[in-house]
Amino acid sequence: MMVDKTLLRVVAKLLIPLILLFALYVQFHGDFGPGGGFQAGVIFAVAFILYALIFGVRMARRVIPAAVSRSLLALGVLIYGGTGVVALLQGGEFLDYGVLGATRMSGQHLGIYVIEFGVGLTVASAMITIFYTFAGHESATVPFRKGNRNADGR
Amino acid sequence: MILIALLLFMAVTAFWLVWLRDLFAVVMLSGIYSLFAAALYVVMDAVDVAFTEAAVGAGISTVFMLGTLSLTTTREKGRKKPSALALVLVFVTGGVLIYGTFDMPRYGDANAPINLNVANRYIEKSAGEVGPPNIVTSVLASYRGFDTLGETAVVFTAAIGVLIIIGRSKPAPRNSETLSQPAAFRRRRDDPPAQEPDGSGDPTP
Numbered sequence: 001m002m003v004d005k006t007l008l009r010v011v012a013k014l015l016i017p018l019i020l021l022f023a024l025y026v027q028f029h030g031d032f033g034p035g036g037g038f039q040a041g042v043i044f045a046v047a048f049i050l051y052a053l054i055f056g057v058r059m060a061r062r063v064i065p066a067a068v069s070r071s072l073l074a075l076g077v078l079i080y081g082g083t084g085v086v087a088l089l090q091g092g093e094f095l096d097y098g099v100l101g102a103t104r105m106s107g108q109h110l111g112i113y114v115i116e117f118g119v120g121l122t123v124a125s126a127m128i129t130i131f132y133t134f135a136g137h138e139s140a141t142v143p144f145r146k147g148n149r150n151a152d153g154r
Numbered sequence: 155m156i157l158i159a160l161l162l163f164m165a166v167t168a169f170w171l172v173w174l175r176d177l178f179a180v181v182m183l184s185g186i187y188s189l190f191a192a193a194l195y196v197v198m199d200a201v202d203v204a205f206t207e208a209a210v211g212a213g214i215s216t217v218f219m220l221g222t223l224s225l226t227t228t229r230e231k232g233r234k235k236p237s238a239l240a241l242v243l244v245f246v247t248g249g250v251l252i253y254g255t256f257d258m259p260r261y262g263d264a265n266a267p268i269n270l271n272v273a274n275r276y277i278e279k280s281a282g283e284v285g286p287p288n289i290v291t292s293v294l295a296s297y298r299g300f301d302t303l304g305e306t307a308v309v310f311t312a313a314i315g316v317l318i319i320i321g322r323s324k325p326a327p328r329n330s331e332t333l334s335q336p337a338a339f340r341r342r343r344d345d346p347p348a349q350e351p352d353g354s355g356d357p358t359p
Contacts, residue, residue, distance in 0.1 A: 026205075031286030034201040036294065038305075042209040049217055070317070077310045080303050095299040108284045112295040119306050126313035127214055133320050134221030 012054040019047040027120050028113075037116035041123025049131050057135045066132050069125040076122025080115050087111070156197050164190045175230045177223055185216040198261075202290045225320075272297075 027040035052060035084095040092099035097111020167187045174180050188211030195204035259266035276293055284292040294302050 031288055031291045033288060034205050034290070036202070036291055039202075039205045039209050042206075042214050046209070046213055046217075049214070073310060073313055077306055080306050084299075084303070095303065097296060097299075104283075105285050108296055109286075112284070112286065112291065115295055115299065115302070116291075119302065122306050123309050126309045129313045130218060130316045131221065133316050134218065134225060 008054055012050055016047050016051055019043060019050070023047065023124075027116065030116055031109075031112060037119030037121075038123055040116075041120040042127060044120065044124040045127030045131070048128055052131065052135065057132065061132070064128060066129070066136075069128045069132065072121055072125035073129055076118045076120070076125065079118030079121065083111055083114050083118070157194065160190055160194045160197065164194070176228065177230055178220075178228045181216055181219040181223065184219070185212045188212040188215070202288075 023040045023044035026035035026043060027037060030036035030040070048060055048064060051063070083097070083100075087096050087099055088094055090099040095111075095115075097115075098104035098107045101107030101110050164187060167183055167190065171180055171183050171187065174183065188207055192204045192208040192212060195201070195207060259268075263269070276289055276297065280289050280292040280297075281287070284296045286292050
């Protein structure tokens with residue numbers, strides 16, 4: 001376990017909050033600078049993957065259980081599509097955010113915020129889900145393969 | 155000048171990638187390749203694309219490739235003999251692709267098709283119609299909202315596909331070491347060298 005390595009542990013503990021903060025900045029500052037939901041989602045997931053690499057997948061699962069990341073995966077797409085449906089119900093066209101707010105501009109602003117959040121949620125939980133699946137698979141269902149045995153058998 | 159240097163680096167990396175047989179090094183090099191691509195996009199003023207390339211191409215896909223290596227093997231299987239037909243096919247395809255680029259407009263040409271259609275409208279009107287100062291965000295999230303919905307669905311589908319093919323990840327048993335640290339991430343210095351002839355380093359009884 002890499003958790004024994006003091007340097008890695010300390011540096012990871014320093015970095016992870018900063019990475020999460022940067023992800024939030026990229027998420028909510030996407031309309032002003034480069035970035036948006038997609039990049040933010042990936043960066044957010046990277047913080048958790050770094051945590052899982054240093055402290056083990058078992059600890060990471062206690063922070064975000066696999067069931068939660070699977071549900072958030074669907075929730076993100078639902079938020080995006082739901083925004084379109086709400087726009088329909090407000091009398092606009094599908095994904096026409098203009099009708100969501102008091103003025104067209106405020107509606108656009110709100111709509112972009114919400115759908116970017118949906119994108120970020122889906123991307124982050126997709127990355128975390130895929131990582132959990134890859135990392136949790138190894139000895140759980142498949143016996144040792146050649147490569148693995150070479151890597152740790154000597 | 156920087157563009158040419160970066161493209162040169164990318165070409166060198168690509169050839170090196172083809173040459174290497176140690177898949178661990180291949181994964182690392184493809185991350186480096188993505189990083190060069192990201193730098194290229196920054197030079198061409200496409201910061202949003204560069205951002206994505208750096209985060210996805212150089213960052214997370216490298217991690218996933220390492221994860222895949224931990225599930226399979228870190229060494230390429232023995233190569234088949236190169237066939238003349240394949241070589242001819244590759245050269246013909248490459249030639250056609252290069253021939254195709256001769257018709258492309260010069261980089262930054264004001265009369266290029268891409269600069270004549272909707273791009274101008276986005277630049278002139280997006281501040282009044284959508285709002286955000288970052289036009290890329292307006293285009294992605296509002297003008298092309300359907301496309302982005304589709305992209306989100308693609309990411310969703312990718313994760314669902316992995317879940318279906320590899321299966322749901324199981325909660326780790328208490329005492330399992332392997333579960334908490336995938337093999338590729340545990341790679342040690344005393345790994346067998348990649349140049350070994352296939353099979354000789356295989357400790358299978």
